[in-house]
Every structure is written in structure tokens, then in C-alpha cells.
Amino acid sequence: MNDEMRAHVAAFEQTVRSSLALAATLGAAEWDRPTDCPGWTVKDQFAHLVSVEASLLGDPPPEVEVPEFEHVRNDFGRIMEAGVHARRPVPGPQVAAELADVLERRLAQLPGLDPDQRTMLPNGKEGTYSLFMKFRAMDCWTHEQDVRRAVGRPGNLDAPAAGCFWELLRGGLPLIVARRAGAGPGQSVVFRITGPVEHRVAVVVDGDGRGAWAGEMPDAASAELELGWEGYVRLAAGRCGPDAVKAQVKGDEELAGRVLANMALTP
Numbered sequence: 016m017n018d019e020m021r022a023h024v025a026a027f028e029q030t031v032r033s034s035l036a037l038a039a040t041l042g043a044a045e046w047d048r049p050t051d052c053p054g055w056t057v058k059d060q061f062a063h064l065v066s067v068e069a070s071l072l073g074d075p076p077p078e079v080e081v082p083e084f085e086h087v088r089n090d091f092g093r094i095m096e097a098g099v100h101a102r103r104p105v106p107g108p109q110v111a112a113e114l115a116d117v118l119e120r121r122l123a124q125l126p127g128l129d130p131d132q133r134t135m136l137p138n139g140k141e142g143t144y145s146l147f148m149k150f151r152a153m154d155c156w157t158h159e160q161d162v163r164r165a166v167g168r169p170g171n172l173d174a175p176a177a178g179c180f181w182e183l184l185r186g187g188l189p190l191i192v193a194r195r196a197g198a199g200p201g202q203s204v205v206f207r208i209t210g211p212v213e214h215r216v217a218v219v220v221d222g223d224g225r226g227a228w229a230g231e232m233p234d235a236a237s238a239e240l241e242l243g244w245e246g247y248v249r250l251a252a253g254r255c256g257p258d259a260v261k262a263q264v265k266g267d268e269e270l271a272g273r274v275l276a277n278m279a280l281t282p
Contacts, residue, residue: 023148023151023152024122026152027152029175030155030175032118035114037162037166040168051255052086058107060162061107061114062103063158068117077101079100130145131143150179152176156180173212177244180251181212184280188226191277196270205233207239208243208244212244217232236266238265240275246262250275251281252281
């Protein structure tokens with residue numbers, strides 16, 4: 016296992032263990048609370064984590080017929096839902112115990128995998144297994160935050176996996192500004208993300224209408240957006256619309272509104 020893979024595995028392990036510690040505090044009614052993922056309860060979030068890791072271990076998929084849920088919109092969603100639906104009759108603490116088991120099995124499996132082996136990534140592209148584990152850390156952390164919001168127990172927002180989230184999704188900001196929000200050549204947007212994780216980046220649109228990172232912060236950007244880290248995460252993960260987060264806007268409010276309305280980058 017090289018240093019990169021080791022860091023991604025450590026981020027993955029930290030957020031899953033944090034989720035398990037959270038699970039140990041949940042009361043019976045809290046397992047059934049709805050989360051920002053349509054159709055999924057707190058227990059469903061844990062069931063999702065279990066089913067993905069069990070699949071990566073090579074465990075046989077559950078033999079279950081997935082009903083025609085409104086939140087299941089495609090074949091990929093149906094595959095993801097199968098592992099969740101199979102565990103709906105299972106008590107929450109038992110699902111958490113299963114997650115603890117698959118975590119230990121995965122941690123035993125991972126050192127024997129080649130970090131440079133090619134595999135299909137969640138974004139539909141091919142990449143290394145090390146990069147795949149970065150996606151796993153991001154996904155597990157995103158679902159941990161879904162659960163924490165649902166049960167009112169914020170925490171672990173600045174985890175190592177939060178860095179994976181930023182590094183993997185920040186690359187979508189030029190696309191959001193230029194294509195989705197329709198910023199014109201010469202226009203620029205500054206993003207200020209505030210604590211507990213802080214970032215400041217700027218996107219500028221070139222003469223061909225393509226978005227790119229600005230080499231330096233523009234003196235007078237077309238629009239500036241200031242978002243709290245959790246608000247940015249919710250928007251980028253497609254968990255809510257712009258009306259649900261607090262954003263401070265300077266400059267072109269219409270452009271800023273289009274950017275905020277098109278921030279979602281995960282399925």
C-alpha cells in the first residue's frame with residue numbers, strides 16, 4: 016500500500032468509525048428519522064454503507080425485489096436500493112453491527128490490493144484503486160453527515176474525508192460557472208468557503224466560454240459567493256436547494272443565483 020492509498024484508507028476508516036460511534040448513541044426512534052437523501056432513513060444510510068462494502072468484499076448480493084419507489088429513478092439507483100431494502104426489517108443496531116464487521120473485513124482486505132490497479136470509479140471513469148478509495152472515503156463521510164443532520168448531532172465536519180470531498184468535487188466548479196450558470200467570456204466567480212473547513216477559489220470564463228481556475232484572485236469578480244462549509248457540502252452533494260443554505264452574495268446576484276441553483280455534482 017503506497018502513501019496515497021494509505022491516506023485514503025485512513026480517511027475511509029476514520030469516517031466509518033465515527034459513524035459507528037454515532038450509531039451507538041441513537042435511540043430507537045432516531046433510526047427511523049428521514050434524511051436529506053430522498054426515501055432514506057437514518058437506518059437506510061447505514062444499510063447503504065454496509066451493502067456497498069459487502070459488495071466490494073465479494074459477498075453475494077441480497078435476493079430482494081425492489082418496489083417501485085419514487086426515489087429510485089434508474090438502474091443504478093435500483094442496484095443501490097437493493098442492499099438498503101433488504102435490511103429494512105433489520106433493527107438499526109444490528110445494521111450497525113454488520114457495518115462494524117464489514118469494516119474490519121475491508122481493512123484486512125485492502126493491504127493486499129494493488130493501489131495502482133485499474134478499476135471503474137463512481138464517476139464512470141477508469142482510475143486507480145487508490146483513487147477509488149478516495150471516493151469511498153468521500154461517500155462514507157457524506158452519508159455520515161446526512162445522519163448527523165437528521166439526528167441533530169453535528170460533528171466530524173473537518174475529518175480527513177472532508178478533504179477528499181473537496182478535492183474530488185471542487186473540479187466541478189468551472190463547469191458549474193461556465194456551462195450550467197452560463198457565465199460569459201471574461202466573467203468570474205469567487206467562492207469563499209468558511210469554517211470549520213475553509214477554501215477560497217476563483218473561476219474565470221475564457222474567450223471560448225470555458226471555465227478555468229483564475230491564476231490570481233480577481234480584483235473585481237463578477238460575483239462573489241460566501242458559503243459555510245456544511246452549506247457547500249449539502250449543495251455539492253445534491254442534498255438541498257439554495258433556499259436551504261445561507262449564502263452571502265456580492266456583485267451579479269442573478270449570476271450568483273444561477274451558480275447556487277446548479278451546484279449539485281453527485282448522483
